[in-house]
Amino acid sequence: MKKDIILAGVGGQGILTVAAVIGLAAMEEGYKIKQSEVHGMSQRGGAVISHLRISSKEIFSDLIPEGTADIILGIEPMEAVRYLSFLKTGGRLITNSTPFVNIPDYPDREKLLSYIASLPHSIIVDADKIAKEIKAPKSANIVMVGAASPFLGIKKENLEKAIHILFARKGEKAVNSNLAALKAGEETVADKV
Amino acid sequence: MKKLLLLGDEAIAQGAIDGGISGIYAYPGTPSTEIMEYVQRSKIAKEKNIHRTWSTNEKTAMEAALGMSYAGKRAVVCMKHVGLNVAADPFMNSAITGVNGGLVIVVADDPSMHSSQNEQDSRYFGKFAQIPFFEPSNQQEAYDITREAFDFSEKFNTPVLIRITTRLAHSRYAVQLSGQLPQRVTSFPENPKQFILLPSIARKRYKSLLNHQKDFLEEAENSKYNKFYNGEDKSTGIVASGIAYNYLMENYNGGKCPYPVVKISHYPVPENLIKKLYDETESLLILEEGYPFIEEQIKGLFNLGKPVHGRLDGTLPRDGELNPNLVAKALGIQYQQAFNIPDFIANRPPELCPGCGHIDVYNALNEAIEEYGNERVLSDIGCYTLGALPPFNAISSCVDMGASITMAKGVADAGVFPAVAVIGDSTFMHSGITGLIDAVNDNSPVTIIILDNAAVAMTGGQPTSGEGKIEQICRAAGVAPDHIRTFVPLRKNHNQMVEVLREELHYKGVSVVIAKRECVRVLQRNKKLKKQTIKT
Numbered sequence: 018m019k020k021d022i023i024l025a026g027v028g029g030q031g032i033l034t035v036a037a038v039i040g041l042a043a044m045e046e047g048y049k050i051k052q053s054e055v056h057g058m059s060q061r062g063g064a065v066i067s068h069l070r071i072s073s074k075e076i077f078s079d080l081i082p083e084g085t086a087d088i089i090l091g092i093e094p095m096e097a098v099r100y101l102s103f104l105k106t107g108g109r110l111i112t113n114s115t116p117f118v119n120i121p122d123y124p125d126r127e128k129l130l131s132y133i134a135s136l137p138h139s140i141i142v143d144a145d146k147i148a149k150e151i152k153a154p155k156s157a158n159i160v161m162v163g164a165a166s167p168f169l170g171i172k173k174e175n176l177e178k179a180i181h182i183l184f185a186r187k188g189e190k191a192v193n194s195n196l197a198a199l200k201a202g203e204e205t206v207a208d209k210v
Numbered sequence: 211m212k213k214l215l216l217l218g219d220e221a222i223a224q225g226a227i228d229g230g231i232s233g234i235y236a237y238p239g240t241p242s243t244e245i246m247e248y249v250q251r252s253k254i255a256k257e258k259n260i261h262r263t264w265s266t267n268e269k270t271a272m273e274a275a276l277g278m279s280y281a282g283k284r285a286v287v288c289m290k291h292v293g294l295n296v297a298a299d300p301f302m303n304s305a306i307t308g309v310n311g312g313l314v315i316v317v318a319d320d321p322s323m324h325s326s327q328n329e330q331d332s333r334y335f336g337k338f339a340q341i342p343f344f345e346p347s348n349q350q351e352a353y354d355i356t357r358e359a360f361d362f363s364e365k366f367n368t369p370v371l372i373r374i375t376t377r378l379a380h381s382r383y384a385v386q387l388s389g390q391l392p393q394r395v396t397s398f399p400e401n402p403k404q405f406i407l408l409p410s411i412a413r414k415r416y417k418s419l420l421n422h423q424k425d426f427l428e429e430a431e432n433s434k435y436n437k438f439y440n441g442e443d444k445s446t447g448i449v450a451s452g453i454a455y456n457y458l459m460e461n462y463n464g465g466k467c468p469y470p471v472v473k474i475s476h477y478p479v480p481e482n483l484i485k486k487l488y489d490e491t492e493s494l495l496i497l498e499e500g501y502p503f504i505e506e507q508i509k510g511l512f513n514l515g516k517p518v519h520g521r522l523d524g525t526l527p528r529d530g531e532l533n534p535n536l537v538a539k540a541l542g543i544q545y546q547q548a549f550n551i552p553d554f555i556a557n558r559p560p561e562l563c564p565g566c567g568h569i570d571v572y573n574a575l576n577e578a579i580e581e582y583g584n585e586r587v588l589s590d591i592g593c594y595t596l597g598a599l600p601p602f603n604a605i606s607s608c609v610d611m612g613a614s615i616t617m618a619k620g621v622a623d624a625g626v627f628p629a630v631a632v633i634g635d636s637t638f639m640h641s642g643i644t645g646l647i648d649a650v651n652d653n654s655p656v657t658i659i660i661l662d663n664a665a666v667a668m669t670g671g672q673p674t675s676g677e678g679k680i681e682q683i684c685r686a687a688g689v690a691p692d693h694i695r696t697f698v699p700l701r702k703n704h705n706q707m708v709e710v711l712r713e714e715l716h717y718k719g720v721s722v723v724i725a726k727r728e729c730v731r732v733l734q735r736n737k738k739l740k741k742q743t744i745k746t
């Protein structure tokens with residue numbers, strides 16, 4: 018088992034939480050993980066990337082080599098495409114469709130989304146809309162974890178367990194809305210599995 | 211013993227706690243900040259009463275750590291690479307004094323300058339001070355090396371440097387813990403003159419450091435952190451240091467590399483190991499994160515004859531961090547790139563948070579300075595450096611912490627009026643005060659804007675050592691009280707702020723304008739924390 022995942026988004030969108038949920042679930046399942054993250058300057062509304070590596074064997078590099086990632090998981094569509102050079106042939110790009118526009122030259126939305134749709138094995142999910150529908154507007158990132166869940170090679174129970182552990186500090190309500198977000202994300206991709 | 215999932219920084223922190231420290235000293239700086247933050251959160255650190263508050267700058271941190279060592283206890287001091295420039299004086303001299311309790315200096319370098327002004331390689335500082343130094347290749351080594359470094363330091367009566375880089379600092383992996391070593395009790399150095407660096411004593415101390423050089427080398431030759439791996443293919447021998455070793459192994463799927471390899475994590479450079487590799491192989495490839503430190507030493511002035519490849523001959527880029535793909539290319543391994551990034555992807559630089567007080571200050575300053583132009587606005591390092599980018603384009607410099615005030619003074623001395631400095635509260639405390647005193651002593655016509663957001667915001671909102679004291683400090687430095695002005699940077703105060711700035715820009719002496727409003731990100735975080743503690 019080996020899954021190399023690039024997590025992409027904008028500072029403040031909860032990339033590190035996504036990494037923590039998937040990483041913890043993978044460890045619950047008995048895998049090794051290595052996860053490199055971005056701290057510092059770019060966390061202020063800039064582009065943020067995390068390399069999450071899951072494997073049953075020892076993991077050497079903290080960075081995923083370009084051209085070898087199994088999955089790019091985007092919480093923001095342009096950020097997902099920014100790291101396309103990491104994706105391997107046959108790899109899957111799964112992204113939220115809601116753009117985060119804080120720059121003047123953000124690309125045309127239609128063009129961006131139709132480009133993503135044209136990539137083989139890509140999946141576009143309106144995570145912000147789904148999160149609002151289930152009344153967990155802050156959990157768009159976990160909706161995306163749900164959308165990626167069938168492709169992670171990790172059991173659903175372990176993802177749920179990770180959410181329980183990681184959100185316990187924030188109270189029961191936070192745990193439940195994130196569990197709901199996970200489920201809703203998974204349901205939207207049911208036809209793609 | 212437990213296994214924990216730790217950032218490289220956290221592995222170092224845990225290693226220091228388990229190594230028996232009585233104190234950690236640090237000033238925040240990416241990518242080193244999480245070392246102190248981990249100790250501050252640690253229950254064991256609390257139980258053991260380990261000193262763990264932030265220092266005002268890296269020099270004060272280094273000196274306090276040296277003081278703790280003098281008093282017989284173990285101490286660690288942590289900083290980012292440029293912090294060692296600030297702490298260079300005590301650091302270099304600590305090599306001469308030697309230690310009493312074990313003393314470890316951790317420096318986190320930032321090749322590729324993810325969050326820094328330069329990518330200096332701290333291994334040169336290790337060599338400069340002529341002390342032993344380590345470069346862990348992974349999180350486990352970061353833990354083990356730190357935990358053992360205090361013993362090493364005491365055994366050879368020398369401070370020890372540990373150098374890491376961004377990717378190790380900020381990457382997590384499971385780390386196997388070993389037992390906790392005991393803290394030491396206070397005791398003064400056996401030799402009462404050890405720390406008195408009067409020339410007559412310093413010369414002796416320096417000789418003693420020089421006499422230790424052969425021990426340091428011997429330790430490195432036999433270190434478990436340096437290894438010789440045999441390989442069948444003798445066409446190339448590879449030297450890989452620190453995390454470069456991981457990038458090498460990544461390319462062989464963790465299996466066997468066909469070439470002989472010397473892995474280095476313990477310095478000085480182990481000469482015999484490299485000599486053996488050189489003799490066995492037809493050429494060398496040097497993989498190192500940072501400057502061509504080992505490569506230059508192997509090549510020397512006169513190349514011994516066999517080709518040595520690395521950053522100097524273009525086999526690897528001369529600057530920037532390494533990655534598995536660059537190392538693959540150097541090994542002649544081809545990666546196929548499946549997808550190209552389309553050209554409509556735009557850059558997304560960091561920006562000031564919505565509602566940040568720095569925005570209001572820059573809007574007011576830009577209006578007040580319009581008649582003069584902002585080439586005369588010298589600034590500093592912090593969130594507010596983002597004022598150099600659109601839409602503000604408000605500042606014209608960012609060099610090193612504290613340089614805004616002193617550079618503005620130099621600009622004023624050169625005959626430019628008005629000259630302006632923009633500096634954050636933490637940066638002012640770090641190294642702005644001395645510059646302010648220079649300006650006061652010369653009555654330089656400078657306007658100094660201090661952005662007092664009660665936080666070291668850039669590095670994650672740590673508390674500042676100047677909280678509630680900025681105005682008092684400026685008075686005590688000798689700034690005329692009626693030229694110390696304060697306002698609250700809010701949009702509704704825009705006109706008042708412009709007015710105050712205009713008045714002080716016209717004043718031909720030192721004036722200080724304090725913009726006082728808490729960082730909104732820290733404010734939100736504190737609110738959230740409060741909510742959580744009420745709930746639990």
Ligand SMILES: Cc1ncc(C[n+]2csc(CCOP(=O)(O)OP(=O)(O)O)c2C)c(N)n1
Nearest residue numbers: 239293591592593634635636637666667668
């Ligand atoms: C010598 C040195 N130490 C540490 C840093 C890392 N660093 C960059 S800005 C900064 C402090 C910023 O705090 P402040 O001046 O209060 O500005 P703010 O970010 O709060 O706006 C620090 C610690 C550095 N660049 N150089």
Ligand code: SF4
Nearest residue numbers: 563566593667729730
């Ligand atoms: S972190 Fe604080 S100081 Fe920095 S940009 Fe955000 S609000 Fe402003």
